[in-house]
Amino acid sequence: MECGGGGRRPPFLPAPRREEAPVASNGGKIEKFEQLDAWKEAHEMVVEVCRATRCLPDEERFGLTSQMRRAAVSVPANIVEGFKRRGSRDKAHF
Numbered sequence: 671m672e673c674g675g676g677g678r679r680p681p682f683l684p685a686p687r688r689e690e691a692p693v694a695s696n697g698g699k700i701e702k703f704e705q706l707d708a709w710k711e712a713h714e715m716v717v718e719v720c721r722a723t724r725c726l727p728d729e730e731r732f733g734l735t736s737q738m739r740r741a742a743v744s745v746p747a748n749i750v751e752g753f754k755r756r757g758s759r760d761k762a763h764f
Contacts, residue, residue, distance in 0.1 A: 703753040712746035 703709050719742035723735040 703750045706749065706753065709746050709749045709753075712749055716742045716746060 700706060716739075719738055723738050726735050
């Protein structure tokens with residue numbers, strides 16, 4: 671299959687969707703990222719990872735503990751960054 675050019679979408683990619691505002695689980699429009707179920711679960715994961723890493727030895731504070739916490743925090747941070755994007759091309763990166 672040839673990539674690029676021709677302006678045709680490869681058959682394995684879905685058709686672009688019309689831009690619609692996200693809808694909250696209660697049926698209302700989502701206006702803040704805190705209303706996203708994915709963000710809520712990711713935030714809870716951060717809390718759990720921080721609790722779990724407290725039990726790790728002190729010598730791991732700057733190694734494994736730091737890496738686990740940074741990885742956990744990056745998930746909700748990416749959700750927030752993606753939520754703030756406007757166009758579907760921008761959102762595709764997240």
